[in-house]
Amino acid sequence: MKIGVIGTGAIGGYYGAKLALGSNEVHFLLNSDYEHVKAHGLKIQSDQGDIILPKVNAWNCTKDMPKCDLIIICLKTTSNHLLEELLTPIVHEKSTFLSLQNGLNPDKDIKLLFPNNPIFGGLCRVGVNKIGPGLIQHINYETILLGESQRNESVMTLNSLSELFIKANIDIELHANILEVRWRKLCWNIPFNGLTTVFNQDTDKIVKNTETRDLAKKIILEVISIAHIDGIIIEKDFANQTLTLTDNLGPYKPSMMLDYEAKRPLEISQIYEEPIKLALENNCKVPEIQKLYKSLQALNS
Numbered sequence: 001m002k003i004g005v006i007g008t009g010a011i012g013g014y015y016g017a018k019l020a021l022g023s024n025e026v027h028f029l030l031n032s033d034y035e036h037v038k039a040h041g042l043k044i045q046s047d048q049g050d051i052i053l054p055k056v057n058a059w060n061c062t063k064d065m066p067k068c069d070l071i072i073i074c075l076k077t078t079s080n081h082l083l084e085e086l087l088t089p090i091v092h093e094k095s096t097f098l099s100l101q102n103g104l105n106p107d108k109d110i111k112l113l114f115p116n117n118p119i120f121g122g123l124c125r126v127g128v129n130k131i132g133p134g135l136i137q138h139i140n141y142e143t144i145l146l147g148e149s150q151r152n153e154s155v156m157t158l159n160s161l162s163e164l165f166i167k168a169n170i171d172i173e174l175h176a177n178i179l180e181v182r183w184r185k186l187c188w189n190i191p192f193n194g195l196t197t198v199f200n201q202d203t204d205k206i207v208k209n210t211e212t213r214d215l216a217k218k219i220i221l222e223v224i225s226i227a228h229i230d231g232i233i234i235e236k237d238f239a240n241q242t243l244t245l246t247d248n249l250g251p252y253k254p255s256m257m258l259d260y261e262a263k264r265p266l267e268i269s270q271i272y273e274e275p276i277k278l279a280l281e282n283n284c285k286v287p288e289i290q291k292l293y294k295s296l297q298a299l300n301s
Helices: 010-021 034-040 077-090 108-113 158-167 178-199 203-208 210-229 238-249 255-261 268-281 287-300
Strands: 002-006 025-029 042-046 051-053 057-059 068-073 091-099 119-132 135-150 172-174
Touching (some): 002 010, 010 025, 010 158, 135 238, 203 238, 210 238
Parallel strands (some): 002 068, 025 057, 042 135, 068 091, 135 172
Antiparallel strands (some): 042 051, 119 135
16 A cells, blocks of 8 residues: 655654554655655654654655555645645545544545545644654654545545554544544634644643633633534533643644744634634624634734
8 A cells, every 4th residue: 555645744744654664655745854854764753762764755746656545634724725736646546535634624625626535534632743854753642533524435444544553553533423523623723723823832831821721711612612503512521621631731832833933824714714604604602712813813914
């Protein structure tokens, strides 16, 4: 099986490296790190044990890559307008997609482009940051929550996809309803991506400060109320569970905060605009999310 990782940042680099270490043929699409990774490989720093891949299949153009049986999408959704150009050269009629992108419905663009290919969705419960060219730091957690997004005839099932990751020592949780998983992830992404960026403080500072911790909880409860409109029932105590998970994460800069520091576009459409639109269309009041979104819009501009 040939596996393509589209977007070798923190997420793509970490999971792709573990899959490669598990004797899989993994092909990595890179941008700014291409020359470095081609020459020096990939390195993961982790308390669980460092991973060093001195040689990797590194590419800077998908037109040069082989056709792939499993294509893992790890791009920021701000780059989804490039998907047709990037994916078309490596897709064959039986290619399977796995989207590890953030947001409410990140794989809708893949469905439009490749309606006859199976698509799985995954949410990453992991603390990883890219800290240098070809260098990724693993901080905490590593679970992928997997579900089926688009059902088609495929040689790969949810169980066989799960087994592929488990054999690479990656923790997997299978879920029948990928939409519920996405809403539960938004309960973390909406408050903590936004608050860390706006206040310029890592997650540790946000949850240790009484005022910002209370604000984070209000935002999580608003996310839960929008999910209810979408037919997803999340218990209110999940807000406390999310805060406890963040306590255990320790000092951490989410991807949006890192993007802002690097002057990259912020991933606010899939994470904020679509949930807010759903809330407003159904007369659901979400004032704290709207305030946070307006602040992020200002920073993004």
